[in-house]
Amino acid sequence: MADSFYGSLLWNLIGLNISAGMRTVVSIYILIPLILVPQLLLGGAMINFDDLHKSISNKVYVPVIGDLMATRWAYEAITVEQLKATSLRVLFLSMIWKRAGMIILPGHLFGIKDKSQFI
Numbered sequence: 001m002a003d004s005f006y007g008s009l010l011w012n013l014i015g016l017n018i019s020a021g022m023r024t025v026v027s028i029y030i031l032i033p034l035i036l037v038p039q040l041l042l043g044g045a046m047i048n049f050d051d052l053h054k055s056i057s058n059k060v061y062v063p064v065i066g067d068l069m070a071t072r073w074a075y076e077a078i079t080v081e082q083l084k085a086t087s088l089r090v091l092f093l094s095m096i097w098k099r100a101g102m103i104i105l106p107g108h109l110f111g112i113k114d115k116s117q118f119i
Contacts, residue, residue: 007074043071 014035022028041047042065049057049066057063066072083092 007070007077010070010074039069039071042066043069043075045071045075 018028018031018035022031042052042063044062044066049062050059051057052063056065062072086092
């Protein structure tokens, strides 16, 4: 909940700075796509980081340009919060770990021994 608040606060501050820095509405309309399109494309939600050009991407780590995008952090915070809040997190985490080849039981990381405590 707080993550979406901070994300909206950031975008309101960016919008206020654009409004204060430009003299005409036309210049604001020109500047908005120059700010929003890189945020959307390089934030990681629309285009996977692995699909970016080899000079700016890495198969192991998030590219530096991705770390600079505010939408990446907002999207990651919302995704983590949604995973933590769902009652099906044992199912989701076990699917993720099985896909990654891990053999850790989900309850062990949360300190829970019985799956009935989740559902």
